[in-house]
Amino acid sequence: MIFIAIVIGCILGAIIGIYAPLVPYTYSGYLAIAIIAALDSVFGGLASTVKKQFDLKVFVSGFFGNAILSMLLTYLGQKLNVDIYLAAIIVFVGRMFNNLAIIRRYYLEKWTNRKKEVANTEKTAQ
Numbered sequence: 300m301i302f303i304a305i306v307i308g309c310i311l312g313a314i315i316g317i318y319a320p321l322v323p324y325t326y327s328g329y330l331a332i333a334i335i336a337a338l339d340s341v342f343g344g345l346a347s348t349v350k351k352q353f354d355l356k357v358f359v360s361g362f363f364g365n366a367i368l369s370m371l372l373t374y375l376g377q378k379l380n381v382d383i384y385l386a387a388i389i390v391f392v393g394r395m396f397n398n399l400a401i402i403r404r405y406y407l408e409k410w411t412n413r414k415k416e417v418a419n420t421e422k423t424a425q
Contacts, residue, residue: 301348328377329370332384336365339391342398349405365391 322330340362347353369387376383 301345328384329373332369332373332387333366335388335391336369337362339395339398340365342395342402346398346401349402 340358343361344353344358347358369384369391372387373384
């Protein structure tokens, strides 16, 4: 079910992206960090779904909260002439890799268990 939502979201994003105006250069940094924060939330949602701990309220609040906080950090960094947004990028990308590892391990374990079950049923059938 979640994969259908992902596919529909990707298709809608592609259609909207084709017809959307270009983002001015002055706002591109804000948009980039917001996208990274949103992707972090999506991977976190997928990892929590795999762990069977998904909560929609936590996901939505994290999705918008992380994006807004990261844009505010970017704004503050520009005003102070310090690249504070790099800290947010490092944290979000690190968390994305951790969540991807959780998802990968889950599906590898599921695949391995399925292969073992097939092998066991073949042995018992003989």
